[in-house]
Amino acid sequence: MDDELMRIGVSIPAQLLSAFDQVISKRGYSSRSEAIRDAIRGYLLDYESFSQTEGEQIGVITLVYNHEQRGLISLLTDIQHENARIITSTIHIHLDAKNCLEIDVVRGSAADIRGFAERMMVQSGVFQVRVFVIPALSLRNVDKGTQNRANIG
Ligand code: NI
Numbered sequence: 001m002d003d004e005l006m007r008i009g010v011s012i013p014a015q016l017l018s019a020f021d022q023v024i025s026k027r028g029y030s031s032r033s034e035a036i037r038d039a040i041r042g043y044l045l046d047y048e049s050f051s052q053t054e055g056e057q058i059g060v061i062t063l064v065y066n067h068e069q070r071g072l073i074s075l076l077t078d079i080q081h082e083n084a085r086i087i088t089s090t091i092h093i094h095l096d097a098k099n100c101l102e103i104d105v106v107r108g109s110a111a112d113i114r115g116f117a118e119r120m121m122v123q124s125g126v127f128q129v130r131v132f133v134i135p136a137l138s139l140r141n142v143d144k145g146t147q148n149r150a151n152i153g
Pocket residue numbers: 067092093094095099100101
């Protein structure tokens with residue numbers, strides 16, 4: 001339901017905008033505005049499916065951040081300690097001089113995992129947070145399937 005078009009001003013790092021422009025040019029967008037509208041729609045769809053997940057989940061959260069951002073490491077560590085009950089393990093990879101990739105293996109309620117991911121993604125210096133989860137229930141179904149096959153064999 002597109003209605004009135006609103007004009008907004010957004011500050012974007014030159015490198016990020018340049019990378020975006022390259023992608024939208026390859027995809028054949030005729031206008032940057034249309035590409036940005038699609039990107040926002042995609043963001044909203046992601047949010048919708050993310051926020052509708054319920055029940056116990058198991059999965060990973062990946063985040064990429066700039067460790068030189070003032071106070072960020074300490075803040076992320078605090079957030080992780082507050083969520084220690086759902087973090088099974090953490091892998092930290094130093095990507096380059098400034099950037100780190102962290103992978104948190106998580107198990108817990110969808111709401112808790114969502115809350116944890118959302119607290120990290122809104123911090124300045126955190127570029128990307130991705131959450132991949134599957135219902136813990138489906139693991140039990142897979143286990144059952146394996147057992148059945150073993151019985152037949
Ligand atoms: Ni690092």
